[in-house]
Amino acid sequence: MMTRLIYTILALSIGFASIGQTIHQLIGRNTGSKLLFDGNTIRTFGFAQAFGENPPIPGPTLTFTENDSISLDFWNISQGAPHTIHLHGLDVNQANDGVPHLSFEVHHNEHGYYRFRAPHPGTYLYHCHVVSSIHVQAGMYGLIVVKPADTSMTWTDGYEYQSDVNLMFSEMDTIWHHDSVLLHDYDTSMSHHMIPIPIYTPQHFLINGLSEQQLVDKVEIHGQANSSIYVRMANIGYLANRITFPAAVNAKIIDSDGRPLPTPEVSDVLEIYPGERYGVLLDPGQEYIGTASVEFINLNTGQVDNQQVLDVNIEGFYGVEDPNRKPLRLVPNPANTEVQIYVSPKLIGEQSTIELMNISGSIVISHNRRLVEANSVNLGQLPAGVYTLLLNTESGAFSQRLIIL
Ligand SMILES: [Cu+2]
Incomplete structure (x- = not known):
């Protein structure tokens, strides 16, 4: 399971992957540093993806496809304690679960493989399980995302989504x-x-x-x-x-x-x-x-x-090239004292309500108007900031961000 290797043959083992199998390389280090928001830097442990890289916190997000055979090639270049990778929530077998004394530990200058099949699509964690109260606090953790074969879905027969955000x-x-x-x-x-x-x-x-x-x-x-x-x-x-x-x-x-x-x-x-x-x-x-x-x-x-x-x-409708899909356009934007609302031809002649909402959600301008091609709105003395223009028409409601300088 664990092999003592010397650095000179290291290059041979990097990047090797066969069909149906994904190999991810992780490097455990206890010589990381982290810049905090207050300007101070603290010592950290962590998982890097390259030798010599300051380990990021969290560690790299590992993204797998459901049912893939995964090998995590884990190196310990820490000059100190052994480390493991515990696959939190993944239901792997005990030998590959990274709990010391039940699984194996990877000592300094050694590496080992964690092999498993990516389980059900979902969000999982990995972290070191050696003196885990200290090593996790020190920074040895990261996210595992398992996606279904169709990556536009949360899981097979689940929900379709267009964008995603990971928060740890x-x-x-x-x-x-x-x-x-x-x-x-x-x-x-x-x-x-x-x-x-x-x-x-x-x-x-x-x-x-x-x-x-x-x-x-x-x-x-x-x-x-x-x-x-x-x-x-x-x-x-x-x-x-x-x-x-x-x-x-x-x-x-x-x-x-x-x-x-x-x-x-x-x-x-x-x-x-x-x-x-x-x-x-x-x-x-x-x-x-x-x-x-x-x-x-x-x-x-x-x-x-x-x-x-x-x-x-x-x-809203930024970047949509098809003019028929862009019901309103604000010119100029950012604006100063006045803005023109250009509407698509199909909205011209419709009865509408034009409202301007500030960032706290208060309506600061409200007009009833029969729409023409270019609809002028006087912005008066509104404070600078980000506003949302809401246009309610007979065909539907539309909105657009307006910045006032
Ligand atoms: Cu550790």
Whole structure:
């Protein structure tokens, strides 16, 4: 199972794959570093994909196709503790499950293969299982996504979706990243419960490894109006997460822990406990710009210790070349004191309501108007910002984002 190899033949083993089998290479390292939102850098452990790469946190998302035969070629280049890959939720056999003493450990400068068949489509986790309280906190975790053969579906005979977003929630306590704690990364006597570990008091609350202003433009829920967005979520932290979606995206919880829910639940709010995974389908009916909230709940106190905010950006009719599919166009956009609403020929002559909504959802302008080709709207002295123009006609309701400078 485990082979001691020297680096000189390493190159021969990289990139090898036979038909029907996928080989992913992962490299366990305990010499990573991570930049936090406050500008501080801490030491981390993690999973990299290339030798010499600073391991990202989370580790790389492993994407498999249902029923594929997978080999994870796992190298330990850590100068220290052994590592494993535990495949959380995947129902692999014990020998390939990465639990030390039941499976195998990969020591420094060694590698081993985890072999398994990708199970039911869904969202799963992987993490190191050596002194897992420390190694997971140190950063040794990542997401596994198993897709059906038809990747436009959540699973065979499931839901069709047009775009997807993966969100992994975790926390970090910088004290646990001091060498004094990380030194306890391995204890052959199995007495690691004796190691005095400081009480876990995270200061950093992470979505895909980022928090606060690091999230801006990096992690967001993004999609198109009138299309479905599949959001996969996993909690690898020690706190619970409460996610609140805006009502405008019509969130529906469709799967949990890698299995479809027998009865999908329409709900804007979802709580995810440590180790759990959920799939949520969003079906925004119109353009929307707003936020989703992620609260981190302390399971000892029940209190919300922190809240992070994710941008939700649902685009309208941008980039649609067919003029018949573009019912309205705003010129200029960004605008200053006035905007022209150009409507498609089939809307001309229809009775309409033109409304302008600010980012808090308040209607700041409302007109009733019989539509002509170019409909002028005076913007007055509205404050600069992002607005949504809503056009209600006899043929239907349309919206478009308008930026006022
Ligand atoms: Cu480890």
